[in-house]
Amino acid sequence: xxxxxxxxxxxxxxxxxxxxxxxxxxxxPPTNSKKALDxxxxxxxxxxxxxxxxxxxxxxxxxxxxxxxxxxxxxxGPCRLGLYGLPMQIILKNLGYxxxxxxxxxxxxLYGLFQLGIEKDVVKYRDKLTFVDGLLAFHFxxxxxxxxxxxxRLSLKIRPYEINxxxxxxxxxxxxxxxxxxxxxxxLKKAKDAVIKDLRSIPQDRNRRPLxxxxxxxxFVVLDSFANLDxxxxxxxxxxxxxxxxxxxxxxxxxxxxxKFMRRSKRKAVRAARPYLKYPVGAECNATVxxxxxxxxxxxxxxxxxxxxxxxxxxxxxxxLTRVSKDYDIPIFTVELEEHSSQTHLMTRLEAFVDLLHxxxxxxxxxx
Amino acid sequence: xxxxVGIPRALLYYRFYPLWKTFFTELGAEVIxxxxxxxxxxxxxxxxxxxxxxxxxxxxxxxxxxxxDKVDYLFIPxxxxxxxxxxxxxxxxxxxxxxxxxxxxxxxxxxxxFNVRKKGVTMxxxxxxxxxxxxxxxxxYLAYQKAQEVYKKFLERIRDGITPQExxxxxxxxxVPPVKERKERLNIALVGNPYTVxxxxxxxxxxxxxxxxxxxxxxxxMIPDETIEExxxxxxxxxxxxxxxxxxxxxxxxxxxxxxxGLIYIISFECGPDSLLKEIVDDKARKNKKVAYxxxxxxxxxGETGIDTRLDxxxxxxxxxxRSKKMEGEKxxx
Numbered sequence: 001x002x003x004x005x006x007x008x009x010x011x012x013x014x015x016x017x018x019x020x021x022x023x024x025x026x027x028x029p030p031t032n033s034k035k036a037l038d039x040x041x042x043x044x045x046x047x048x049x050x051x052x053x054x055x056x057x058x059x060x061x062x063x064x065x066x067x068x069x070x071x072x073x074x075x076x077g078p079c080r081l082g083l084y085g086l087p088m089q090i091i092l093k094n095l096g097y098x099x100x101x102x103x104x105x106x107x108x109x110l111y112g113l114f115q116l117g118i119e120k121d122v123v124k125y126r127d128k129l130t131f132v133d134g135l136l137a138f139h140f141x142x143x144x145x146x147x148x149x150x151x152x153r154l155s156l157k158i159r160p161y162e163i164n165x166x167x168x169x170x171x172x173x174x175x176x177x178x179x180x181x182x183x184x185x186x187x188l189k190k191a192k193d194a195v196i197k198d199l200r201s202i203p204q205d206r207n208r209r210p211l212x213x214x215x216x217x218x219x220f221v222v223l224d225s226f227a228n229l230d231x232x233x234x235x236x237x238x239x240x241x242x243x244x245x246x247x248x249x250x251x252x253x254x255x256x257x258x259x260k261f262m263r264r265s266k267r268k269a270v271r272a273a274r275p276y277l278k279y280p281v282g283a284e285c286n287a288t289v290x291x292x293x294x295x296x297x298x299x300x301x302x303x304x305x306x307x308x309x310x311x312x313x314x315x316x317x318x319x320x321l322t323r324v325s326k327d328y329d330i331p332i333f334t335v336e337l338e339e340h341s342s343q344t345h346l347m348t349r350l351e352a353f354v355d356l357l358h359x360x361x362x363x364x365x366x367x368x
Numbered sequence: 369x370x371x372x373v374g375i376p377r378a379l380l381y382y383r384f385y386p387l388w389k390t391f392f393t394e395l396g397a398e399v400i401x402x403x404x405x406x407x408x409x410x411x412x413x414x415x416x417x418x419x420x421x422x423x424x425x426x427x428x429x430x431x432x433x434x435x436x437d438k439v440d441y442l443f444i445p446x447x448x449x450x451x452x453x454x455x456x457x458x459x460x461x462x463x464x465x466x467x468x469x470x471x472x473x474x475x476x477x478x479x480x481x482f483n484v485r486k487k488g489v490t491m492x493x494x495x496x497x498x499x500x501x502x503x504x505x506x507x508x509y510l511a512y513q514k515a516q517e518v519y520k521k522f523l524e525r526i527r528d529g530i531t532p533q534e535x536x537x538x539x540x541x542x543x544v545p546p547v548k549e550r551k552e553r554l555n556i557a558l559v560g561n562p563y564t565v566x567x568x569x570x571x572x573x574x575x576x577x578x579x580x581x582x583x584x585x586x587x588x589x590m591i592p593d594e595t596i597e598e599x600x601x602x603x604x605x606x607x608x609x610x611x612x613x614x615x616x617x618x619x620x621x622x623x624x625x626x627x628x629x630g631l632i633y634i635i636s637f638e639c640g641p642d643s644l645l646k647e648i649v650d651d652k653a654r655k656n657k658k659v660a661y662x663x664x665x666x667x668x669x670x671g672e673t674g675i676d677t678r679l680d681x682x683x684x685x686x687x688x689x690x691r692s693k694k695m696e697g698e699k700x701x702x
Binding site: 076316 | 418446455456461481603604638640651
């Protein structure tokens with residue numbers, strides 16, 4: 001059995017870490033690229049959302065590499081994600097791939113792993129898989145992902161100050177590779193510390209006063225730098241300090257109910273959105289609206305709302321954000337992402353948006 | 369003067385209008401429905417519209433604007449789910465909020481919360497909907513019961529073979545020719561979201577067009593719920609959108625039954641659920657060689673002539689199939 005899974009941001013690092021500790025065989029599809037997108041667009045239904053197309057492309061590439069079992073994260077509606085599995089199965093079957101599917105829509109679904117016969121594959125250099133092994137593997141994967149997120153966060157803070165454009169991004173990519181290749185907790189810690197030191201030592205101009213911008217929206221496009229056309233990097237290089245609202249770890253923590261004490265939790269955001277949205281619409285919709293309010297109150301200069309073209313819950317959010325923008329006096333820019341979105345197009349629009357924010361800030365200064 | 373309640377002629381109007389109207393009239397309110405969709409109504413909505421989504425959603429905005437200065441209340445319920453264990457598309461759950469956010473000067477919106485997913489229709493929701501007109505819970509409940517009865521009759525009429533659109537006309541007191549008297553030679557099933565298929569503007573009057581081509585029309589409302597559930601039982605995961613489920617269930621049922629000659633699936637461009645479900649229906653239809661199948665993706669730019677041509681070709685194809693089948697039958701008979 002060769003397991004594969006579609007990408008979502010840097011989730012692969014978490015799973016890779018876990019699998020490495022268990023000694024299982026997995027086929028990890030190549031990172032999201034133009035090729036995966038083209039494959040997805042070719043075989044996917046016409047106006048389905050961008051994540052579906054990318055995921056389908058991932059799976060096709062993985063099957064080309066010899067995978068035979070798909071594990072897919074899913075939910076029970078009302079967003080489309082929960083039903084991705086059905087058409088994907090049909091499409092892959094018609095393309096001639098033999099597929100096993102495990103759709104994780106509830107925690108119970110994890111038992112399906114045992115039905116697929118995971119024990120037989122796991123044990124390569126162990127005689128038996130114990131619960132402790134599973135726990136340790138999970139812990140290692142989790143730590144690895146936290147390390148990645150930590151350096152990503154740091155890079156967002158440093159990028160607007162860098163003197164030589166591109167330094168931070170280069171340092172970040174090198175750091176990610178170093179962390180990815182760590183085999184145990186000790187190496188991981190060492191690699192992380194080295195990366196953080198490297199990033200901190202990038203030549204910076206601390207006299208700048210960068211604009212503060214928050215990014216929120218549909219989880220897949222916020223997490224995946226290919227899908228959102230590297231919007232964080234673009235904004236950083238335009239001299240903006242970016243804060244991302246959703247991280248893979250916070251998303252998981254929210255779903256197991258452990259985010260009560262976090263400063264900017266999804267829970268708080270949903271509560272903040274109450275005056276505009278009384279009931280949960282689904283997916284990240286309420287949180288997006290709530291984050292816009294929270295960040296506006298914190299004095300952020302701008303807010304960027306990312307959504308895939310035709311996304312259902314985020315459309316509701318985008319409608320309500322127009323009102324929030326007026327009420328809280330914060331410019332909000334909704335970016336709809338699809339397979340035809342181009343880098344230059346987005347860049348031009350971002351430049352205009354950043355210009356607007358600068359002018360607004362200057363105006364405020366004159367007035368006060 | 370009676371309180372005036374406005375119901376936009378869009379979205380779930382095509383499914384629940386008789387229920388809503390009876391309920392409010394029983395409580396002594398006057399129900400005002402917006403005019404049938406026209407290009408002008410669509411334009412009005414588009415002016416206020418932000419972002420991009422399916423045609424039916426754009427139409428609601430137009431209807432709401434035309435109703436705004438004629439009524440005291442707008443009835444736009446917040447429908448999360450209208451059936452057990454299913455949802456509606458997320459747009460419905462946020463619609464009243466979006467309308468209020470974009471157009472703050474609308475008359476108050478009755479955004480009664482309906483979530484039937486777990487418990488069924490609750491007395492609380494019913495009271496919520498009726499409390500502006502009558503404070504007495506008992507009278508509100510009686511009005512609801514009456515509405516339910518009328519609604520049941522409405523559904524029965526549809527099962528008899530008329531389309532929901534005609535059933536609504538009949539409910540409003542218009543003459544609808546009985547099914548038996550019609551000259552119909554072809555049997556065509558029409559599936560899709562009710563608010564796309566039965567709105568003559570968004571479906572480009574496809575029902576009248578098919579009638580002219582002497583087709584008898586079957587819809588997903590004409591088959592009982594159990595048959596629909598049966599149709600989708602083979603799928604590995606349950607479809608959790610009400611209309612998606614009905615569409616796929618009905619399509620599967622009709623493809624397997626021998627009643628029909630052709631199946632048409634109408635989709636509005638950018639419809640979330642249908643973008644996935646089309647793949648499932650397409651696959652099933654591809655394997656079925658006996659029934660002709662066509663899917664029409666429609667948006668505001670779709671030309672009427674284009675649809676005419678495709679329908680003509682579709683009907684012609686069915687007729688030719690019949691002829692060749694007949695000839696084969698004669699040959700085998702000899």
